[in-house]
Amino acid sequence: MRPLCLTLSGVIFLGGGSEARDNIPAGHTGAYVGKLLVVPMDGSHWVGMKAISQEMGRRGHRVTVVMPEITILIGPGEHYETLIYPLPFDKAFVDFIMSKNEDVLGKATQPFLERIQEKFSQIKRITELLHTTAESLLFNASLISHLRFDAVLTDPMVPTGSLIARKLGIPTVNLLRGIPCFLDMQSTGCPSPPSYVPRFFTGLTDKMDFKQRVINTLVSALEPLLCRLIYWRFDQIAKEFLEEDVGVAEVLSDSAIWLHRIDFTMEFPRPFMPNMVPVGGINCNVRNPLPEDLEPWVSGKQGFVVFTLGTSMKKMPDEITQVFLEAFRQIPQKVIWRYSEVAPDNTPENVKMMSWVPQNDLLAHPGARAFITHAGSHGLFEGLCHAVPMVMVPIGGDQPDNAARMASRGVGVVLDISSITAEDLLQGLNEVINDTRYKENMKRLSALHRDRPIDPLDLSVYWTEFVMRHKGAKHLKAAVHDLNWFQYFCLDVIALLATIVLVFIVLTAKCLKFCCRKLSRKRKQD
Amino acid sequence: MRPLCLTLSGVIFLGGGSEARDNIPAGHTGAYVGKLLVVPMDGSHWVGMKAISQEMGRRGHRVTVVMPEITILIGPGEHYETLIYPLPFDKAFVDFIMSKNEDVLGKATQPFLERIQEKFSQIKRITELLHTTAESLLFNASLISHLRFDAVLTDPMVPTGSLIARKLGIPTVNLLRGIPCFLDMQSTGCPSPPSYVPRFFTGLTDKMDFKQRVINTLVSALEPLLCRLIYWRFDQIAKEFLEEDVGVAEVLSDSAIWLHRIDFTMEFPRPFMPNMVPVGGINCNVRNPLPEDLEPWVSGKQGFVVFTLGTSMKKMPDEITQVFLEAFRQIPQKVIWRYSEVAPDNTPENVKMMSWVPQNDLLAHPGARAFITHAGSHGLFEGLCHAVPMVMVPIGGDQPDNAARMASRGVGVVLDISSITAEDLLQGLNEVINDTRYKENMKRLSALHRDRPIDPLDLSVYWTEFVMRHKGAKHLKAAVHDLNWFQYFCLDVIALLATIVLVFIVLTAKCLKFCCRKLSRKRKQD
Incomplete structure (x- = not known):
């Protein structure tokens, strides 16, 4: 096994974690300074987690991000240190x-x-x-045994961080968009009536007709099974790692605070529990000036279109790429396209392909006319924040649901990317750019989204610090975890009351029967 | 009928409201300046409402408090104007x-x-x-016809303000502790599982045994009937005033934002809807220096006890007063007692009776050792804010429930005031003053209560301004109001699915029977 590595701002320390960490200054400002362990999930999930880690470090906390040696997006930052662990496979x-x-x-x-x-x-x-x-x-025992922290910040979708927190006996702060089988709702004890809370992967809204409610109810009934399927391996890992008979659902119900990357301008209003905090749009204000070489591309009179497909889709199949190029050739706007490979020969002049784009900074530019996106939640929040109408081409995961939510608000159109034609795309772009209703709806929605008592990043940092200060947030946890499912639904109470009513009815009926018999006997005697 | 009066900071204008209001300067600062109508409920309910009205006025909004000519607590303030209407009875x-x-x-x-x-x-x-x-x-037509506002701030317990808002077609912000029959929960569509959400008047906590759950479920089942009983007269008034077939429940479900005067250090954690904002402890920071004549009473080495019984109980029956005096005679602390009548002759030297006490300022003093209170929510929040252990003597309304909540946190004791003895009181006082666990629990709870991302008064003002800025908060309202009760619980869906399962079972049974018969016939033939 390779040695344990700890990096701080690019400097690599070899050897155990804690000794190396002790060389780091405790922090600049802030009344309370603590030690936070960040166990992130890779890919786009890292984006919000990085923002919180950076801000926590900037406020003087000692933040350690634990990351595998091979990553997609996770990497070092200015205000946190990294703790790297080896993997049994290569890049x-x-x-x-x-x-x-x-x-x-x-x-x-x-x-x-x-x-x-x-x-x-x-x-x-x-x-x-x-x-x-x-x-x-x-199971990297030498690394785990070195961890000494006040709290864990993690993405519960992959419950590694939650398992470590339970092992160390420290509280957890979760940052998540939502878990597909609603395990987050189960673990917080949050009611989610299927009559108006649409389930993942259904593409439904909060206004459902009878048929849609049947689908949604069926999906919700299958959730426990789905959770079992998704987390069966992690249930085994939990038992082995914690050396106790416990599953992921129970471990997650330990969590102190759930920072949900949702906002009710995008998500449909639904019940929430006191330890769930909506922090959607965490990255809106995390901004940098645009690189100079992009200036001529964004300053044109007709404006420009931003086109990205998220971190897990580096390039598209050639036939789909050609469909997009064909459509872009016919619009007056410039296009800035995140595209990892070499640009095709027939790329039109108004299209600039880049392996990385400063998406949030571009969307914040007044020239942004439309945003072609795979409808990942981070991208949508950035578009929403800067009021840019969208053409959404969802690919997988929560993206079709996200797209349905935004489309239901009249701020964008949804296209099927696997069967897309240049005409579809052209029509979609024309619609969101030239039909002013899209821009107007988007401006209204964006104003609501941005009008919040406290910035979502500050709020996330606040609750993370709260959990560190108070060693958890038990007073926000509902007593629902002490109940089993039939107690929760009061089925035992209903059974008792039903029995009493039944006994009463039977006794009354018997009494009446007895009286009638007496009466008829008496009449006969008369 | 007496003429309509409009008073601003004590100056009385006779005549119509709007002309008089036009003389008032538009306001000092604030990006958005609007016109807010406040329709308060009298008594202790006014305390929080006044704080918001004052703060809204201070921020430059034109705030008009509409009040009856005879009031218990409602009165003029520095930062709002008052609009007085006549009553058909006297003081x-x-x-x-x-x-x-x-x-x-x-x-x-x-x-x-x-x-x-x-x-x-x-x-x-x-x-x-x-x-x-x-x-x-x-039904004061000349007054109602003069009202021109952006929003109404009101206490929905008495739905007068909500009815006016609907008539004027403007959004409502509610400030409330809770409505006894859970009408607030019904109108927001907020789930309240009776298995762990204790009902009003039951004195139960969120941890109930089977018997307690039976009681709680029965009370929750009776809630719709209780609401009908409480609001039947207002249902009639609503129909007459609005000239449409509508009841109070429906009118309240229009409300944009519900500011709930609760906090989860006191209230048991429970589901919430996105348009419900917990703002308990609104008055914690509304402070003034203590009057000079109180200084010798609070500076003693042994500290002092604050004793108040709320606005609706000006004095107590003599026999109970004597019980309290008897107990106070035996403690080393001084006592400051809110008592409206002349002090009895045998009042001991360590007791000071006053017709009004600066309760919050006294509790904030480091010498406060205990707080004897009727457990009204405002008093409890003030005690909680300043970490003063309590002896609670609930009288009515939500007080027994409030007291049960605080006692379950180990920060005070509950006594029955109608059967109280000097020994009980003495024991209670000794316990909370000398058993350090009460003070320690209280300090912990108080630290949690005060550690919030935004001050509850600022938060209340924020959401009131939000509703004025955006003409409501529709995006926070769940789609539950479009559903009737059997759709909400998906009973139609369950009926369909049950029918399908039943048909499937019957058909399978018939098939099996048919096959068996065939088989047995064949065997017989063989």
């Missing part, structure tokens, strides 16, 4: 899995069953990668 | 009703049924007073 293996995302997209002509099979194979590959990564951290 | 009538509160308390020796009858008579008197007051405002 080529990760790249191979990521490249398969493109394959899933490019098989529109394939038979349905084959496409489904391809999707499942890819999900299997990714979950295996997640499990192996988690095990590499959890 | 003596109100004083008579208020004096009856004392009678209810002093009849501990009376037979149970008589005491209940006395209580119901008093409730009837108070509700009649509330109805007549509401009608005097609502």
